[in-house]
Amino acid sequence: MSDFMKKRLIVIVGPTAVGKTKIAIQLAKIFYSEIISADSRQLYKEMTIGTAKPSAIELGEVRHHFIDQVPIENAYDAGQYGRDALDLISVIFQTNDTLIMCGGSGLYIKAVLEGFDEMPDIPDVIRQQIIEEYNAKGLDWLQRQVQENDPEYFDVVDQKNPQRLMRAMEVIRHSSLPASSFRKKEKRELPFEVVKIGLELDREVIYDRINQRVDNMFEAGLLEEARKLYPKKSLNALQTVGYQELFGYFDGDYDLEEAVRLLKRNTRRYAKRQMTWFKKDEEIKWFHPNQLDTIVNFINAK
Numbered sequence: 001m002s003d004f005m006k007k008r009l010i011v012i013v014g015p016t017a018v019g020k021t022k023i024a025i026q027l028a029k030i031f032y033s034e035i036i037s038a039d040s041r042q043l044y045k046e047m048t049i050g051t052a053k054p055s056a057i058e059l060g061e062v063r064h065h066f067i068d069q070v071p072i073e074n075a076y077d078a079g080q081y082g083r084d085a086l087d088l089i090s091v092i093f094q095t096n097d098t099l100i101m102c103g104g105s106g107l108y109i110k111a112v113l114e115g116f117d118e119m120p121d122i123p124d125v126i127r128q129q130i131i132e133e134y135n136a137k138g139l140d141w142l143q144r145q146v147q148e149n150d151p152e153y154f155d156v157v158d159q160k161n162p163q164r165l166m167r168a169m170e171v172i173r174h175s176s177l178p179a180s181s182f183r184k185k186e187k188r189e190l191p192f193e194v195v196k197i198g199l200e201l202d203r204e205v206i207y208d209r210i211n212q213r214v215d216n217m218f219e220a221g222l223l224e225e226a227r228k229l230y231p232k233k234s235l236n237a238l239q240t241v242g243y244q245e246l247f248g249y250f251d252g253d254y255d256l257e258e259a260v261r262l263l264k265r266n267t268r269r270y271a272k273r274q275m276t277w278f279k280k281d282e283e284i285k286w287f288h289p290n291q292l293d294t295i296v297n298f299i300n301a302k
Contacts, residue, residue: 007093007192010299011109012102013278014199015271017209019289021054023199024102026292028062031098036085037066038103041240044072046229049222050242052213072237082111093192106156106277115188122170130169134162145169150178156277160266161239195302197295198284210267214260241266
């Protein structure tokens with residue numbers, strides 16, 4: 001245990017398109033480290049363009065983990081990620097003093113650093129009832145239910161992900177308590193130091209970068225990637241911004257121009273929710289993405 005106290009995990013967080021990957025790679029090179037991705041969608045093998053994975057060149061610069069790890073058919077959640085990531089961290093720390101964790105999935109980072117309380121077992125009858133109501137009434141109804149009954153959870157959850165919303169409703173109906181009440185209140189004791197770095201830009205800049213990123217995704221073949229995944233659109237892995245908007249286009253709900261508009265809008269909204277989540281953590285020290293030297297000095301001073 002004492003040996004691990006000499007180790008440190010540098011956690012890089014921030015909204016989508018802020019530049020986390022670039023900073024993580026730069027820091028990994030400076031500290032002779034590896035990178036653990038904390039992105040709930042980049043770990044799926046078949047989802048590449050729509051999840052803004054690091055490029056082949058970037059992946060070749062520094063060793064990355066939890067990218068292209070599981071097929072989209074496999075069930076994989078934050079709890080499993082937390083266990084797997086901690087196991088990997090303990091292995092890497094046998095030979096490395098510093099390790100970089102980088103990503104925008106706050107729940108996945110929380111799973112590693114804090115863990116979760118055990119959620120109650122849900123009777124099948126309740127689960128089936130909620131599924132049937134969702135199928136009959138739609139996503140808007142499901143969102144309203146969670147927002148009214150558990151606003152704290154609704155503020156940070158992926159609001160376009162019906163599986164996560166239905167899971168919250170299962171807990172609410174079974175226990176008469178909000179799902180957020182089962183979130184672990186006491187942080188686990190970790191056998192290594194954690195340094196939390198947040199990256200932020202002015203909102204207008206982030207929004208412009210998101211819009212440009214979406215345009216770049218289409219140029220890189222996002223439409224074709226989504227079309228290949230369309231037959232599996234009901235899978236949990238695909239209930240996410242970047243694919244759902246295009247599935248609606250394939251369904252004939254709207255034209256391609258509207259799909260692009262929705263994708264940009266929903267990505268901007270997701271970025272806002274990410275910042276809401278991370279800004280609640282007072283341990284995060286915030287920097288502009290261009291402040292690499294300042295970030296390095298801050299880490300070395302810890």
